[in-house]
Amino acid sequence: MRAVVLRRYGGPETLAVEEAPDPVPGAGQVLVEVEVAGITFVETQLRADRGPRRVELPAVLGNGVAGTVRATGDGVDPSIVGTRVVSTLGGLGGYAELAVADAGDLLPIPGDLSPEVAVALLADGRTALGLVSAAAPAPGEWVLVEAAGGGVGSLLVQLARRAGARVAGAAGSAAKRELAASLGAELTVDYTDPGWTRIVREATGGLDVVFDGVGGEIGAAAQGLLKDGGRLSVYGMAGGPMTTPDPRVTPVPWPATDLRELARQALALASAGQLRPVIGATYPLESAARAHAAIEARTITGKSLLRPARPRTGRGAPTGV
Numbered sequence: 001m002r003a004v005v006l007r008r009y010g011g012p013e014t015l016a017v018e019e020a021p022d023p024v025p026g027a028g029q030v031l032v033e034v035e036v037a038g039i040t041f042v043e044t045q046l047r048a049d050r051g052p053r054r055v056e057l058p059a060v061l062g063n064g065v066a067g068t069v070r071a072t073g074d075g076v077d078p079s080i081v082g083t084r085v086v087s088t089l090g091g092l093g094g095y096a097e098l099a100v101a102d103a104g105d106l107l108p109i110p111g112d113l114s115p116e117v118a119v120a121l122l123a124d125g126r127t128a129l130g131l132v133s134a135a136a137p138a139p140g141e142w143v144l145v146e147a148a149g150g151g152v153g154s155l156l157v158q159l160a161r162r163a164g165a166r167v168a169g170a171a172g173s174a175a176k177r178e179l180a181a182s183l184g185a186e187l188t189v190d191y192t193d194p195g196w197t198r199i200v201r202e203a204t205g206g207l208d209v210v211f212d213g214v215g216g217e218i219g220a221a222a223q224g225l226l227k228d229g230g231r232l233s234v235y236g237m238a239g240g241p242m243t244t245p246d247p248r249v250t251p252v253p254w255p256a257t258d259l260r261e262l263a264r265q266a267l268a269l270a271s272a273g274q275l276r277p278v279i280g281a282t283y284p285l286e287s288a289a290r291a292h293a294a295i296e297a298r299t300i301t302g303k304s305l306l307r308p309a310r311p312r313t314g315r316g317a318p319t320g321v
Contacts, residue, residue: 002308003096004288007058009049012292015095017285020060023093023100025073030103032085035115036282037094037306038064038123040151041238044292055092062094062306064122065101066115076103084109086118086267095288097308107264110271117270120151120277120303125266126259127235128155131211132163133262134255135233139164141208144200144222147238148185149176151303154278155266156211157183162274165209168200170222176301179278197221209233216240223249278302 003020025031043061045051055061066086072078086109087101109118131152137143143160147153148169160167161184168187169180177188187203189196191214200207206227212219213236223232226249233252234243245251269275280302283291287306294300 001097002285003060004062004285004306005058005060006047006055009047009057011048012044012289012296014047015061015289015292017288020096022098023096025071025076025100027074028076028103029073029100030069030076030080030085030106031071032065032067032087032099032101033070034065034094034097034099034308035067036065036119037062037096037099037308038119039288039291039295039304039306040064040123041236041295044296047292060093060095062096062099063089063091064119065089065094065099066109066119066122067099069106070098072103080106084115086115086122086263088122095285095306095308097285105260107260107267110267113267113271116279116282116305116307117277118267119305120279121155121266121270121275122263124151124155124277124303125270125275126262127152128159129262129266130255130257130259131156131233131235131252132159133257135209135211135231135252137163137165137209141165142168142204142206143209143211144168144170144207144225145180145185145211146170146191146214146218146222147176148180148188149173149278149301150213151277152213152235153211154179154183154302155275157185158275160209160211161185166204168204168207170196170200170218172298173301179301183276183278191218191221197225200225206230211235212243214239215242219243280304282307284308 085106143165149171169185170191215237216239280300
């Protein structure tokens with residue numbers, strides 16, 4: 001099979017397509033022919049050795065894939081062969097034509113959804129649903145979504161609006177702010193503008209909830225916009241150190257909910273037309289380095305994907321890049 005192999009830490013150029021042995025499913029596992037693989041910002045950090053953990057090299061990055069089951073290991077019902085599924089991989093192995101997944105991690109793809117939509121919702125959908133469930137924005141409350149034009153942020157905007165909240169979307173480009181507005185954000189601001197916090201405070205009178213996936217100076221500034229007792233939901237550090245909750249705000253813990261069930265709920269909402277992942281770019285396997293560079297440059301609106309194989313058709317299939 002072809003796979004994108006990381007042999008040394010560094011910039012996007014360290015990702016190279018190579019011929020690799022076909023993986024073999026062990027007991028309780030299946031072999032998936034990968035149609036689409038997800039790419040996350042965390043994977044760009046792992047590649048550069050700046051992530052929350054270190055991967056042993058050589059490695060094939062990629063935690064989420066959608067495709068078709070082609071073989072099963074011992075203990076797995078062989079009738080599952082031919083099923084369209086989406087699955088996590090335990091952190092590695094997705095940037096390839098074939099991948100091994102634990103059978104217990106598989107989720108069937110609803111028949112009306114494309115594999116692109118399914119994999120875009122696998123990690124981002126469960127994250128957004130879990131965050132909104134825990135923060136519980138109420139009708140009429142003001143919610144700030146940082147990185148509102150990104151994969152998770154664009155879903156948070158939709159889910160907060162679905163809960164009846166009023167949404168302020170913060171993003172660093174006009175295209176991402178326009179996207180946030182099209183998804184229901186009542187107010188959008190450029191958080192690279194030094195005066196962005198004043199605009200938010202004047203428009204909202206203070207925030208009830210902040211979804212902070214950026215951290216650093218932006219996360220600290222957003223926290224300062226919360227009313228006393230307001231809820232701070234911290235889930236990332238794309239722009240600096242993780243935000244430390246101030247004593248006057250209420251930190252939001254992750255809900256005691258199964259991640260697989262959250263992903264299943266996200267797929268069901270998408271199938272019902274109630275949640276739409278924004279897919280900004282879909283790259284061939286050979287362009288994994290270009291995909292990482294674009295994510296790091298923050299030029300992509302929404303989710304970025306890799307396509308090792310030609311996709312099947314289905315409702316919600318993106319046009320791609």
